[in-house]
Amino acid sequence: MNIFSKGLLLLMMSPLFFVNQGITFQPDLFPIKAKEIRHSFFIAGPNFTGIIGEDGEEIWDSGKKGARDGYVLKNGNILICWADEVREYNKKKKVVFTYSRAEKTMELGTAVRLSNGNTMITQSGSNPRIVEVNKKGEVVKSVPLKPDTDNIHMQTRMARKLPNGNYLVPHLFAFAVKEYQPDGNVVNVFRTDLADLGGREAENWPFTAIRLDNGNTLVTLTHGNKVVEFDANGKVVWEINNSHVKESPFVDPCGAQRLPNGNTVIASYGAQKGIKLFEVSPDKSLVWSYDGHRVHHFQILTTNGKPLKGTPLK
DSSP states (O other): OOHHHHHHHHHHHSHHHHHHTTOOOOGGGSOSSOOSOOEEEEEEOSSOEEEEOTTSOEEEEOSOOOOOEEEEOTTSOEEEEOSSEEEEEOTTSOEEEEEEOSSTTOEEEEEEEOTTSOEEEEEESSSOEEEEEOTTSOEEEEEEOOOSOOOGGGSOOBOEEOTTSOEEEEETTTTEEEEEOTTSOEEEEEESOOGGGTTGGGOOOEEEEEEOTTSOEEEEETTTTEEEEEOTTSOEEEEEETTTOTTOOOSSEEEEEEOTTSOEEEEETTOSSSOSEEEEOTTOOEEEEEOSSOOSEEEEEEETTEEOOSSOBO
């Protein structure tokens, strides 16, 4: 190949060649470095609530901003929680389930579809509690919570029901993740104001708490800008923060998900620009990131075209 042919080939490989030919240039088609990981995912965020495809495109939009939590269910429906209501959309984007807060001062924090078909919802307010709601939107169970504060917005966030029937609930201003029995009794507490984590001065407010398959508990600590994993006794056995990742992607981490391969995906809710969602390996290497819409919570749906298997740990 002569010098002229090589030059022509390089020109045709350049994005500018396609632009000059009137062809839309998509950055993902010309990566500087080959991307080994591509995810599609659901976003519950302040500016967008919907699904992003593996190429970064919006493929489904709820049309309502400011969601706090949500799940893409096994049947393809999408369950979403906003502060004032919970909705379930079917594949035709028809609302097939709704639940609204009983009082305007309340804040709904999360919604999870349980195995029996009921929906678990957190309600912050003068009477903070978890409610389980049937398909008709009727409350069939109520569990009182002890957030240790009257600040409604800071009482609780991403609660989840455990296989043993208990509830795992993060309380921000209590600096604690509490495990409740169905009668409201607290049977276990994971402290996030430990001296090893910087004490209360570090503002390690727990946001998302996830019980892992090995019995440990993964917790995001918002203002503390870190994510930790506790063993059953409340000892920190894994921690990651900006000191471990050169890109310093931790900016008010809220949502998180532990993937089947052992990696952890984390949402930097406070990031106004740059990395908004990212994946780290157990050895604390950054292996994937997304810098589009802001993310409060999320659900990874596919990786390189393959759906994630099992119940999402988020």
